[in-house]
Each structure stands twice: as C-alpha cells, then as structure tokens.
Amino acid sequence: MALALDEDQRALSEAAAAFALRNAPIEQTRNSLDDYSSGKCPGELWSALLRQGFHRMHLPVAYGGDECGLPALAVVVEQFGRSLLPGPYLPTVLGGVVAATAKDGAAELLAAFAGGATGALVIAEGLIATPQADGWTVDGVSAPTLGLPGADRIVVRAEIDGRAGEYVWFHLDARSEFAAVTVRASDALDLTRSVGRLELHALEVPHEQVLNGVDKDRADLSVAALLSAESVGISGWCLQTAVEYIKTRHQFGRSVGSFQAVQHKASMMLVRDEVSCAAAWDASRAEFHNADQQRLAAAHAALTALPAGVDQALDCISLLGGIGFTWEHDAHLFWRRAISIAAAAGAEDSWAGRLGEAALMTERDFTFVEATTLPDLRSRVGAVIDEVLALPDDEKPSTGWAPARGGARRARLAAAGLTAPHYPEPFGLDAGPREQAVIADEFGRRGLSQPDMGIAEWVLPTLVAYGSEEQQQRFIPSTLRGEIVWCQLFSEPGAGSDLAGLSTRARKVDGGWELSGQKVWNSQANEADWGVCLARTNPDVPKHAGLTYFLIDMRSQGVDVRPLRQATGVWEFNEVFLDSVFVPDECVVADPGEGWNLAVATLANERLKMGSAKLGHGSGNMVRRLIERGEHACSRGEAVRVLGRNTAREQSVAALNLRNVIRRLNGIDDPTGGGNSVQKVFHAIAQREGSRSIVSLLGPVGCIGSPEQPYVRDYLGVPAVLFGGGTIEIQLNVIAQRVLGLPR
Incomplete structure (x- = not known):
C-alpha cells in the first residue's frame, strides 16, 4: 500500500520514485557512505533535487514555495524512504514545515530554504533558554539530531528556564561564525545521514532570530507524519524484497514461500505495512484539523508507523536468511534508517502516554464529508429522521443477542430506504460511500442510532445479489422492517475453517430437499426466524462444487436448537441439529451446486462488517x-x-x-x-x-x-x-x- 490516494498523488509518487532511482541508486549511495554520514552531500544529488523543486513544494508561495501541503510532501518522503535517498532532504523539509507554522519571524529562513539551503530541526531536550531584555540566552547540549552536521540553517527549540513544557523557537545560520555554537558530529547509525549534537554556550539570540507563534501541535504533527511516511517507504521496500526472495529461494526441493510459517510471516508483514500506511496517511491529512485532532493523529502515527518500520526490516532480514544479515545486502541499511528515525521521534512510551492523555479528552474524527455535502440528500434524510423521532419507540427488544424487532420507527426507516441505504432500490437508496457518510451524519446529528439487523446484515447482500425476485420480495423488505431475525448455519464440528469439508447432507425429495446434519457456533439461532444453511447436495464432485445454499424456516419440524455455553458463562452461540428437515425448492438460492460461491459472498460481507x-x-x-x-x-x-x-x-x-x-x-x-x-x-x-x-x-x-x-x-x-x-x-x-x- 502507498500513501497516494488520487491520480495526482500517484503521479507525484511515481515521479519521486523515478527521480530517486535515476539520481541516487543504492549502489551509488554505498560508495559515498562516509560522506553522507559526516554531513557531506554530493552536489550533483542536491542540485538535482533543487531543479525538480522537491525541496520547496511544501513551503508558502510567498517565500518561493509551491504550498502543496503535508499529504503531497508525505507522498514524496515515502518514496524517497523506499529508495533510501541519502543526504539532508528529510532533515531539511522537517525544518521547513515547522518554520512555516510560525506567525512571524520566519520570512528570511523560509526564503533560504526555498532557495536551496539545507537544514536541520533541533527539538530534542537539552537546551535551556533564559529571557533577556533584547532576546534570549541559550545554553546546553541537545540530544542527537538528524542532519545537523552539514546543515546550512538550523531550526531550534529550547525550553524556557523554569517553565517546563514551554519553549522558545529560533533559527541559526550555521554558515556564520559563532563562538557560542558548536555542532559536534556523532557516529551515525543510519550511514546515509549525518547525526550530531548542538552545543550552545551562553548563545545570545536576538528577537529577529526568534520564530514567534510556532504552532506546537501542527509542528509535532508534521514531524510525526513525515518520519512516519519515511517509515512506510522502508516498510514497503522490506515487504517487496522479502516476498520476491521467498518466491525464488528453494529449500528441501520446494519454494521457501510455500512453507506455511514463511507465508504467515510474510502475510503479517503485509498487514503491518497497511496498518502503518493508514496511520501515516491519517496524520498527513490532519494538517488543518484542530489541535485536539492533530494530537491524536500525530501520536497514533508515531506509535504505529515508526515501530512498524523497525519490525518490518527485521522480519525482512529473517526471511532473507543469512544473506540478509550480511554487510553486502542492503537490508541492514534500511533497518538502520528505520531504527534511527523511530529513535529521533522520541520514546514509544512517551507517545503512548501522549495519545492516552489526548484520548481521555476526545476521539479521532474519521468523517470525510462536510456539513454542506449533498444538501438535498441531507434535507430528505433529515426530514425522515425527524418523522421517525416523532413516532413511538415501540421496538421489541430481544432476550438475547439478536436485534430488536419491528416497531413503527423501523418500518418508516425501511420504507424510506434508510435501514440499509447502500442496497439498491427499492430496498435502499443505492447510496455510495459519500451518500452513506452523509446519511450516518444526519442520524448522528439527531442522536438516533442506525438500525442493526444482526446476522441479516451479512445475509441480505447475498439475497440481493443472487436471490430470485420471489425470494427478494419475500425476505428483504420484512427483514429491513425488523420482522425477521436471521442466523447463519455454516460451521460444523468437523468443518470450521475448512468449511467446504462440511458433512450436512441434502437429499432431493418431491418439491424440495431433506436436510440432515449438525451445525455449531450459530449466533442468534435460538431467536432466529430463518437461517441460511450450507449443505452438500452432490457427494460425487470435488467438495467445493457439491454445496448448495438453503433458506431454512427455523420453526420447521426437525430443527433442534441447543444453546452452547461459552467460557464467559453466557449463551451467545448455539448448536443446531437438523433431522430430516424439509426445505422447499423455492428456498434454494441460485442453483444447486453454487453454494460455495454464495457462502464466500456471505462471509465476505461478514468480514467487512467486523472490520469496520x-x-x-x-x-x-x-x-x-x-x-x-x-x-x-x-x-x-x-x-x-x-x-x-x-x-x-x-x-x-x-x-x-x-x-x-x-x-x-x-x-x-x-x-x-x-x-x-x-x-x-x-x-x-x-x-x-x-x-x-x-x-x-x-x-x-x-x-x-x-x-x-x-x-x-x-x-x-x-x-x-x-x-x-x-x-x-x-x-x-x-x-x-x-x-x-x-x-x-
């Protein structure tokens, strides 16, 4: 998964990847590791970056930038991370994005960045500022900072003496002579970037060097988003490298990628990659959200995407085997960078505490529509919900886990297509994602929960897609009105994960089928009116091909539902015994033998429901x-x-x-x-x-x-x-x- 989500971003992503491949192939980077780790950047690479404008795309137009925004910058940083682009690019843009949040005092600095100056951002603890009549005096030694040796301009944050958690921001021109300023280089873990400490000895900072009104929350968000974006790039490289290797590597006469343990490790790398990408993307899109939202998004990204890059690199090395643990393989270079940027962001426990404190106050807003989006739809939906709220709340609550039944409110919502608005007409409104979001927003504005259909939310889409017109008219409207409760009769004692291995049999008889067998782990079966059942109708064909999808009246003779008590002490699930249960032909969905495809569709709906x-x-x-x-x-x-x-x-x-x-x-x-x-x-x-x-x-x-x-x-x-x-x-x-x- 990549951060780019629209055509413009994808084009930008491809351009950044092509630039890095052309101007900084890893073989070339390896030949200059000593230069990069000491703060020297070959002029050809930096000049090429400047010609393409990657250095100024995020800066304000007023100072020579393109003002593309944080999401676009994150897309570029991701691709440069995936290519292990060396040198001062990321430290420089970090300094620029933070300086750009200042209300005043940053004009000359931003112009310098737009003109091609390299930079670094010193925000780690260690510097103390004391107010003076004409500015500040700053002393101390900063924690290690990426890109500091070799930087032209330095953006600095120092804690105000005696005022814990309050800071003054200022900038330094590292090309000038300062007796009070020393940049002390350190041995860099990431061999493609410099790292060092800023030592200040009674440095006098006049007012004109102070960055006034820096937006701390937006600055924290920008740093977390960009570091996370680079981590996502590293994660993607590690996943691709590992998968390509295990597809071609053979042991014991087989592809290594065919071993289940290896497959599961690679699959978890994909899951981790997608989760970290989602976290970094959410941080970048929070650029103009309010401060509470920015705190949640920044901490989420730092706590999720940055550790993921470290874990991805180690898993990549483990899948590569001994070759991945050699100096000659590039994997350790990505691992080193992942560890380095995660450390630069701060301790994981610190981010966990920051996110926890923020979560005590508010929740992250994941709506993506505005109050003015689709006004006609809003008006229609709002009017219906207002009508519903005026009706008696006469749903009949269930005694167990099933949804409530019927009621005037549910009937009105169903008639308006609002029980399941994503269903096609006449059952719903054929609402796409944006329409569904607007409808959900209107429900939320009025404090009314959207209807819950329980298991039917997984069953009805299958009937919409595959059911006959008679089946659709018979079951869908009444279910939407809450008059029918459904259960799912798929799993068996001997066929859980291997669902196609089920043994429940269906024998053809006059006018229908006779089903016999045992089902288990059936939610809501003790309260259900109808169940969807998978049974074997042809034992002479491969197991997936001989299954049929039935609709069973749970009051039929021969249906025996027995509650299954769980370790929790409650009866959430049931086991169902079918003893020669008659099911008429009109209750077969699609044709006999097509049950597997229908079951897959039903389970897909279930997984989407659970994942959302x-x-x-x-x-x-x-x-x-x-x-x-x-x-x-x-x-x-x-x-x-x-x-x-x-x-x-x-x-x-x-x-x-x-x-x-x-x-x-x-x-x-x-x-x-x-x-x-x-x-x-x-x-x-x-x-x-x-x-x-x-x-x-x-x-x-x-x-x-x-x-x-x-x-x-x-x-x-x-x-x-x-x-x-x-x-x-x-x-x-x-x-x-x-x-x-x-x-x-």
Missing part, C-alpha cells in the same frame, strides 16, 4: 472507564499508556476503513485484492492485544468476576473474535496465496 466496527474487546472506552474509576493496580501513567496503545489500534482500524472508502471514491481498486482479510486479521489481533493489556492492569481486581467488574469477562470473550468469520491463520493463508502470490 470499533474494537468490541479491549476498547478505548473500557480503559477510560477503568481509569476514571481508579480500578487499576498500577500507576495512572501506566494505565494511560495502555489507553494510548489501545486507542492507536482503534484509530488504525478506522483509518484502514476510511482509506478504503476514499480509494473507492477515487475509482482506485484495492491494490492487494485482500483488503477484507487484512482488516479481519488486524481487527482480531487488535482486540486480542487490547483486551489482554487491560487485564494486565487489574491486579487483585482481576480475581473478581462479572458483573462486579467487566474487564476479565471482556478478555474471556476474545476467542469468539479469533474464530468468527475465519481464524487469523486462515486469513493469513488467504493473504499469502491470493494477495502476495506465494505458492501453495
């Missing part, structure tokens, strides 16, 4: 409750850091979904072809890790069961997520073989 939701387990809301009630057996800071990490996972789920929506709006196909599987894998892992992290905070409170405390029960419910809709391991197989193209 907030975390059901390990949610940020649960950690907030724990912190607010003081129910943790650890410091508040530790609990807040867990909230930060869980919030990062939730924001990653939402960012993945929003990117997919915007991609569709821009007419761009899923580049992997496996977006649903990627989302399902990450969604399950996020819930597993998030819920477990909450349990780790409890101490003795963890000995108590629900309902007194809900946290351990939340964790006990995680297996349902790990199994439902296809296990993580099955989804990793799908990603490996169908997306990455690894051999079976």
Whole structure:
C-alpha cells in the first residue's frame, strides 16, 4: 500500500520514485557512505533535487514555495524512504514545515530554504533558554539530531528556564561564525545521514532570530507524519524484497514461500505495512484539523508507523536468511534508517502516554464529508429522521443477542430506504460511500442510532445479489422492517475453517430437499426466524462444487436448537441439529451446486462488517472507564499508556476503513485484492492485544468476576473474535496465496 490516494498523488509518487532511482541508486549511495554520514552531500544529488523543486513544494508561495501541503510532501518522503535517498532532504523539509507554522519571524529562513539551503530541526531536550531584555540566552547540549552536521540553517527549540513544557523557537545560520555554537558530529547509525549534537554556550539570540507563534501541535504533527511516511517507504521496500526472495529461494526441493510459517510471516508483514500506511496517511491529512485532532493523529502515527518500520526490516532480514544479515545486502541499511528515525521521534512510551492523555479528552474524527455535502440528500434524510423521532419507540427488544424487532420507527426507516441505504432500490437508496457518510451524519446529528439487523446484515447482500425476485420480495423488505431475525448455519464440528469439508447432507425429495446434519457456533439461532444453511447436495464432485445454499424456516419440524455455553458463562452461540428437515425448492438460492460461491459472498460481507466496527474487546472506552474509576493496580501513567496503545489500534482500524472508502471514491481498486482479510486479521489481533493489556492492569481486581467488574469477562470473550468469520491463520493463508502470490 502507498500513501497516494488520487491520480495526482500517484503521479507525484511515481515521479519521486523515478527521480530517486535515476539520481541516487543504492549502489551509488554505498560508495559515498562516509560522506553522507559526516554531513557531506554530493552536489550533483542536491542540485538535482533543487531543479525538480522537491525541496520547496511544501513551503508558502510567498517565500518561493509551491504550498502543496503535508499529504503531497508525505507522498514524496515515502518514496524517497523506499529508495533510501541519502543526504539532508528529510532533515531539511522537517525544518521547513515547522518554520512555516510560525506567525512571524520566519520570512528570511523560509526564503533560504526555498532557495536551496539545507537544514536541520533541533527539538530534542537539552537546551535551556533564559529571557533577556533584547532576546534570549541559550545554553546546553541537545540530544542527537538528524542532519545537523552539514546543515546550512538550523531550526531550534529550547525550553524556557523554569517553565517546563514551554519553549522558545529560533533559527541559526550555521554558515556564520559563532563562538557560542558548536555542532559536534556523532557516529551515525543510519550511514546515509549525518547525526550530531548542538552545543550552545551562553548563545545570545536576538528577537529577529526568534520564530514567534510556532504552532506546537501542527509542528509535532508534521514531524510525526513525515518520519512516519519515511517509515512506510522502508516498510514497503522490506515487504517487496522479502516476498520476491521467498518466491525464488528453494529449500528441501520446494519454494521457501510455500512453507506455511514463511507465508504467515510474510502475510503479517503485509498487514503491518497497511496498518502503518493508514496511520501515516491519517496524520498527513490532519494538517488543518484542530489541535485536539492533530494530537491524536500525530501520536497514533508515531506509535504505529515508526515501530512498524523497525519490525518490518527485521522480519525482512529473517526471511532473507543469512544473506540478509550480511554487510553486502542492503537490508541492514534500511533497518538502520528505520531504527534511527523511530529513535529521533522520541520514546514509544512517551507517545503512548501522549495519545492516552489526548484520548481521555476526545476521539479521532474519521468523517470525510462536510456539513454542506449533498444538501438535498441531507434535507430528505433529515426530514425522515425527524418523522421517525416523532413516532413511538415501540421496538421489541430481544432476550438475547439478536436485534430488536419491528416497531413503527423501523418500518418508516425501511420504507424510506434508510435501514440499509447502500442496497439498491427499492430496498435502499443505492447510496455510495459519500451518500452513506452523509446519511450516518444526519442520524448522528439527531442522536438516533442506525438500525442493526444482526446476522441479516451479512445475509441480505447475498439475497440481493443472487436471490430470485420471489425470494427478494419475500425476505428483504420484512427483514429491513425488523420482522425477521436471521442466523447463519455454516460451521460444523468437523468443518470450521475448512468449511467446504462440511458433512450436512441434502437429499432431493418431491418439491424440495431433506436436510440432515449438525451445525455449531450459530449466533442468534435460538431467536432466529430463518437461517441460511450450507449443505452438500452432490457427494460425487470435488467438495467445493457439491454445496448448495438453503433458506431454512427455523420453526420447521426437525430443527433442534441447543444453546452452547461459552467460557464467559453466557449463551451467545448455539448448536443446531437438523433431522430430516424439509426445505422447499423455492428456498434454494441460485442453483444447486453454487453454494460455495454464495457462502464466500456471505462471509465476505461478514468480514467487512467486523472490520469496520470499533474494537468490541479491549476498547478505548473500557480503559477510560477503568481509569476514571481508579480500578487499576498500577500507576495512572501506566494505565494511560495502555489507553494510548489501545486507542492507536482503534484509530488504525478506522483509518484502514476510511482509506478504503476514499480509494473507492477515487475509482482506485484495492491494490492487494485482500483488503477484507487484512482488516479481519488486524481487527482480531487488535482486540486480542487490547483486551489482554487491560487485564494486565487489574491486579487483585482481576480475581473478581462479572458483573462486579467487566474487564476479565471482556478478555474471556476474545476467542469468539479469533474464530468468527475465519481464524487469523486462515486469513493469513488467504493473504499469502491470493494477495502476495506465494505458492501453495
């Protein structure tokens, strides 16, 4: 996955990649590592960058820039990271984006950057500023800073003496002689860039060198977004390199890429790549969001994309084997850069704490429509919802996990096509992503939840696509009105992940079929009116080919539903026994033998539904409750850091979904072809890790069961997520073989 999401950005991305390949091939970079790590940049490369204007694309037009914005700059940084472009480019643009947030005092500096000056940004702790009548006096030694040796202009942040967390910003012309200024080079971990410390000894900074009104939140966001963008580029190179290698490397007479352990590692690299890309992209798009939103997006990117680059590089080396651990292979150069930029951003725990504190105050806004978007649709939908709110709230709540039934409100929404607005007419409004977002916004403005159809949300799309006209008219409108509750009868004791291996049989009889077998892990079956069932109608053909998709009246003779108690102590699932159950011909969807394709369609709808939701387990809301009630057996800071990490996972789920929506709006196909599987894998892992992290905070409170405390029960419910809709391991197989193209 790449950051570019529209045609202009894709063209820019391709141009940046071509520039790096032409002007800084890695073989050439290797020949000049000593120069780059000491701060020397060959003039040919920097001159080529200047001719292309990559150095000024983000700067204000008033000072010679192109003012393309942070998302466009991130696209370039990503591609330069993927190519391991050496030298001062990233440190220079970091200094420029921060200086551009100043309200005044930056004009000469920005003009210098637009004119081709190299730069560095010193923001790590270590410098202390004391106010004087004519400016400031600054002392101290900064922490290591990327690109500092060799920089022409330096943007500096120093903490004001005695005022923790308050800073003064200023700039230095490193080409001038300052007795009070020393740039001390260090041995660089990233051999393609310099690193050093800024030593200031009673440096007098006059007012004209001060950058007034620097927007701290926007500056933090810009730095996090650009460092994360470079990490995404590194991640993409590592994934591509590893996959290409394991496709061609043979051991034991087979391609290494055919081994399941190798496939799963490569698939997790793809999941990590997409998640980190979504986090970096979300940070870049927050450029003009409010400060609260920028804090959430910056910390999310720093906590997600930067560590991912480090992990990707190590996994790449492990898949390359011994060859990847040699000096001659380029993998260690990418690994070094990933470690370096992650360290430059600051400690992970610090970012986790910052995100946690921000998440205590607000949530990330992932809406992508404005209040003025599609005004006619807004008006129509709003009028219907106002009518609905005037009706009695007479839905009949279920006794278990099924959605509420019927009611005047649900009937009115269904008649207006608002129960499932993405369905085609006459069942819905044929609403695309933008229309659906506007409709959801109108529901939210009025405090009304959109209808929940439970299992039917996965079943009805299959009937819309494959059902006969009679089946559609019989089942879809009444389900939309909440008059029918559905369940899904797919899994069996001997056919879970290997669904095509099911043994439930359907025998042709007069006027229909007779079904016999056992199903298990059936949500809502004890409350359902109808079920969709997969059964074998032809045992003499390959197992995928002999299946048929049936609609079963759950009140039929021979249907026996038995609640299945889980480790949580509740009966969320059921097992269903079918003893010679008659199903008429009109309840066969499509033709006999086509059941597998229909089942795949149903499961795809399920995975999309699960991937689009907030975390059901390990949610940020649960950690907030724990912190607010003081129910943790650890410091508040530790609990807040867990909230930060869980919030990062939730924001990653939402960012993945929003990117997919915007991609569709821009007419761009899923580049992997496996977006649903990627989302399902990450969604399950996020819930597993998030819920477990909450349990780790409890101490003795963890000995108590629900309902007194809900946290351990939340964790006990995680297996349902790990199994439902296809296990993580099955989804990793799908990603490996169908997306990455690894051999079976």
